[in-house]
Amino acid sequence: MADDRKVKDAPVAGGTKKAGVxxxxxxxxxxxxxxxxxxxxxxxxxxxxxxYQLWDTNLALSARAPLNLPPLGFENWRGQTGIPEHxxxxxxxxxxxLALWIVGxxxxxxxxxxxxxVGMLAGIVLGFMAGFLGxxxxxxxxxxxxxxxxxxSLLVLIVIQAVLxxxxxxxxxxxxxxxxxxxPTRYIRAQVLSMRESGYVQxxxxxxxxxxxxxxxxxxxxxxxYLSASYIGNMQGAIISAVGLEVLGFGPQRIPSxxxxxxxxIEAGALFRNMWWWWGIPTVTLTVVFIALLLINLGLDEIAxxxxxxxx
Numbered sequence: 114m115a116d117d118r119k120v121k122d123a124p125v126a127g128g129t130k131k132a133g134v135x136x137x138x139x140x141x142x143x144x145x146x147x148x149x150x151x152x153x154x155x156x157x158x159x160x161x162x163x164x165y166q167l168w169d170t171n172l173a174l175s176a177r178a179p180l181n182l183p184p185l186g187f188e189n190w191r192g193q194t195g196i197p198e199h200x201x202x203x204x205x206x207x208x209x210x211l212a213l214w215i216v217g218x219x220x221x222x223x224x225x226x227x228x229x230x231v232g233m234l235a236g237i238v239l240g241f242m243a244g245f246l247g248x249x250x251x252x253x254x255x256x257x258x259x260x261x262x263x264x265x266s267l268l269v270l271i272v273i274q275a276v277l278x279x280x281x282x283x284x285x286x287x288x289x290x291x292x293x294x295x296x297p298t299r300y301i302r303a304q305v306l307s308m309r310e311s312g313y314v315q316x317x318x319x320x321x322x323x324x325x326x327x328x329x330x331x332x333x334x335x336x337x338x339y340l341s342a343s344y345i346g347n348m349q350g351a352i353i354s355a356v357g358l359e360v361l362g363f364g365p366q367r368i369p370s371x372x373x374x375x376x377x378x379i380e381a382g383a384l385f386r387n388m389w390w391w392w393g394i395p396t397v398t399l400t401v402v403f404i405a406l407l408l409i410n411l412g413l414d415e416i417a418x419x420x421x422x423x424x425x
Contacts, residue, residue: 141338141419147412153405157218164215172199172209173216173369181205184390202390205381208369210394217370218398220282221352224370227286228351232293233344239294240301241328245309254302258295266292267357274363281365289354297343304339308332342413349406356399371395 164170172178184202185195195202201210243254270288274280280288308314309332317327333340358364359372362380366373378384378392 141416144412144415146408147416150405150408150410150412153401153408157401157405161215161219164211168212168215169209170212170216172212174208176207177212178203178207178209180207181386181388183388184210187390190387201394204374204377204383204388204391206377210390213369213374214394214398217374217395218402220368221355221371221399222402224282224286224289224355225348225352227283228289228293228355229344229348231287231290232347232351233297233340235290235294236297236301236343236347237333237340239298241305241333243298244302244305245324245328245332251302254298258299261292261295262299264292267354270354270358271361271363274358279365279367282368282370285355285358285364286351289351292354293347293351297347300343301336301340304336305332308335338413338417342410342417345406345410345413349403349410352399352402371399 178199180203181189181191182193182199182203183189183195185197185200187202188194199209199211201214203209204213239254239258243251270292273288274285277284305328314327314331317331322331355364355370356372356375359366359370360376360379362376364370364372366376372395374395375392378388378395381388381391383389383391
């Protein structure tokens with residue numbers, strides 16, 4: 114019985130730790146920032162899913178609703194009040210803002226996912242080659258990274274899209290990914306350089322394990338939290354680039370998205386006409402998305418770095 118009590122109430126620094134009770138340091142994935150960020154995104158996608166099931170998304174097209182109606186419970190400059198049929202109001206082309214939110218939010222995030230995925234895949238391959246293989250591979254890749262980072266990506270994207278004309282979401286995402294591989298490549302290279310001299314890597318080399326297997330079966334699993342954090346940061350940058358292009362009038366303007374909604378609100382003078390819901394709803398949505406991604410990024414940083422966990 115005495116031994117059982119010792120197991121159940123094992124003394125630890127700062128008090129007694131109950132056996133079987135986990136805290137944040139027992140399982141690094143139980144991180145409040147990571148859980149809060151994923152929870153916010155989960156709620157957002159759940160609301161979008163409900164919207165697709167319960168709302169007519171065709172109202173996101175022009176001339177499908179009355180013009181310039183305010184949200185429910187508010188009044189516009191003409192004295193019109195919001196109606197239940199359009200709870201978030203409408204804009205001056207007859208688009209329903211709720212339908213526009215339901216359709217536009219996932220499309221904006223979709224661009225970020227594609228651009229970040231392509232950029233990260235390129236960054237992983239190039240970063241591992243530069244950090245593990247070294248030599249000529251490292252010299253060439255480092256030179257390419259240094260050149261790519263110094264290029265003003267938004268300016269180049271504006272020029273490219275001006276030449277191409279109107280593009281679809283996938284094309285815009287792929288164009289953004291042309292500039293989203295350099296930063297992950299640099300950081301992944303640094304991580305691989307620090308890990309290639311580890312004991313388990315040296316043992317794998319002595320055992321005759323191919324370099325490809327060492328890179329992607331031995332080193333890469335240990336970098337997954339770090340790679341995930343880098344991916345989320347890449348997604349943030351891609352969404353900012355996509356929204357920036359759309360707000361400036363470049364991109365698929367016939368496809369509803371949050372950036373396109375802000376562009377049309379600026380073009381129609383919504384700020385001066387006190388149509389705050391037109392630009393405010395997309396802006397608030399983007400803010401929520403960025404806050405969620407930031408929390409996930411900070412949480413993944415702490416998961417990957419025990420020193421950050423102890424400091425928080």
